[in-house]
Amino acid sequence: MQKTNFIYETGKIVDLQFYSYNFLKKLNNIIPFYGANFFLFDENEDLLQDPICFNISKLALNSYNDYYHKLDDIRKIAFNQVEPIRSTDLMNYKSWSKTEYFNDFLAKNNLYYSCGIDIHFENKLLGTISLFRSQKDNNFTLTDLIYLELISKQCSNHLHKLFTIENLKNKKTKRKNSLLKIAANRYNLTNREREVLKLLIEGKNNQEIAENLFISVNTIKKHLSNIFNKTEVNNRTELTSMIFKF
Numbered sequence: 001m002q003k004t005n006f007i008y009e010t011g012k013i014v015d016l017q018f019y020s021y022n023f024l025k026k027l028n029n030i031i032p033f034y035g036a037n038f039f040l041f042d043e044n045e046d047l048l049q050d051p052i053c054f055n056i057s058k059l060a061l062n063s064y065n066d067y068y069h070k071l072d073d074i075r076k077i078a079f080n081q082v083e084p085i086r087s088t089d090l091m092n093y094k095s096w097s098k099t100e101y102f103n104d105f106l107a108k109n110n111l112y113y114s115c116g117i118d119i120h121f122e123n124k125l126l127g128t129i130s131l132f133r134s135q136k137d138n139n140f141t142l143t144d145l146i147y148l149e150l151i152s153k154q155c156s157n158h159l160h161k162l163f164t165i166e167n168l169k170n171k172k173t174k175r176k177n178s179l180l181k182i183a184a185n186r187y188n189l190t191n192r193e194r195e196v197l198k199l200l201i202e203g204k205n206n207q208e209i210a211e212n213l214f215i216s217v218n219t220i221k222k223h224l225s226n227i228f229n230k231t232e233v234n235n236r237t238e239l240t241s242m243i244f245k246f
Contacts, residue, residue, distance in 0.1 A: 002030055003147065007154045016040075016162040020052035020127075023155065028054070030151070031144045033131040035111055037061075040127045040159075045080075056132075060109045071101035074114070080125055084117040084145040084152070107135075115140040117152050121160040129155075176201060183243045187230040196223045201240060 006026050013019045020038040028036070035055035040048040053061055069075065073096070078085050096102055106112065112135035119127040129152070133140065180201060184194045192213075199209045206224075210217045224236075233239045 003151070006030055006151065011154065011158055013158075014162070014165070016166045019159070019162055024052060024054050024129075027129075027131075027151065031131060031140070031147055032133075032137075034134045034137060035109070035132040037130050038127060041125050043124070045125050056109065056111075060105075064105065068101055068105045071099070071105075073099075073101070078116070079128070080118055082118070082120065084115060084148045086140050086145065087114040088139055110134045113137065113139045115145060115148065117148050119152055119156050119159060121156045126156065126159045126163065179243050183231070187227075189227065189230065193223050193227050193230075196220060197227060197239075197243075200224070200236060201243065 006029070009026055010019070010023050013022055020040065024036050024038055027033075033054070035053070037051045037053045037056055039051040042048050051061070064072075074087055074090055077090055097107075111132040113133040114130060116128065116130040118125060119129065129148075131140070131148075180194070180198055183189070184197065189197065195213055196209055199212055204212065206217050206220045210220045213220075228234065228239065231239060231242060233242055
C-alpha cells in the first residue's frame with residue numbers, strides 16, 4: 001500500500017522543479033535514510049541544476065563538487081549503471097575507511113552506508129539518486145534495493161514526461177521572448193515599456209505589473225497608453241493578438 005501511494009502521489013507532480021524534493025521526501029517513508037541527493041541530467045549528461053539534498057549541507061555539496069568528486073571511487077565504478085547498488089557491495093570498508101574521501105568527506109558528514117540507482121529512459125540518463133545512512137544505522141538491505149529498482153521504473157516514465165513538458169515550456173518561452181523583441185524593436189519601445197509588455201503578455205494585471213516593477217499603477221497605465229499609441233492598438237487583447245501574429 002505504501003509503495004502504491006508513493007507512485008500515485010509522485011505521479012501527480014507536474015513541475016520538474018518540485019519533483020526531486022517530493023520524490024525523496026516520500027521515498028524516506030519506504031526506504032528510511034539519513035541523507036540523500038537527487039541529480040538531474042540534460043540530454044548531454046551534464047548536470048541540469050543543483051541537486052536536491054536531504055541532510056547534506058550546501059557546504060558539503062560545494063566541497064564535493066570542488067574537490068571530493070575526483071576521489072569518489074563509487075561514482076567512478078557505478079555511475080550511469082542500470083541496476084541499484086550498495087556501497088558495501090562495491091567497496092572493501094576495511095581499506096576504504098582509511099582513504100581521504102571516506103574520512104574527510106563521508107565520515108565528516110555522517111554518511112557511512114550508501115545505495116543508489118541511476119534513472120534511465122530508453123538508455124538515456126535522466127537522474128541519479130543516492131541514499132545514505134549513518135554508521136549507527138543498519139545497512140541498506142536487498143529488499144531496499146528491490147524497492148528502489150521498482151520505484152525507479154515509475155520515476156523513469158514520469159521524469160521523461162516532466163522533461164518533455166519542460167522542453168515545451170522552454171521552447172514556448174523562447175518563442176515568446178523572440179516575438180517580444182521583434183515588437184519592441186519595430187515600435188521603438190523603451191526599456192521600461194519592454195518590461196511592462198513582457199509582464200502583460202504573461203497575463204499579469206496592472207497591479208501585478210506594478211508590484212513586479214516596484215512602480216505605481218498610475219505609472220503602469222501611462223506606459224500602457226504609450227505602448228498602445230506606438231503599436232496603434234486599443235487594448236490588451238489587440239496588443240497580444242498583434243504580437244503573436246509576427
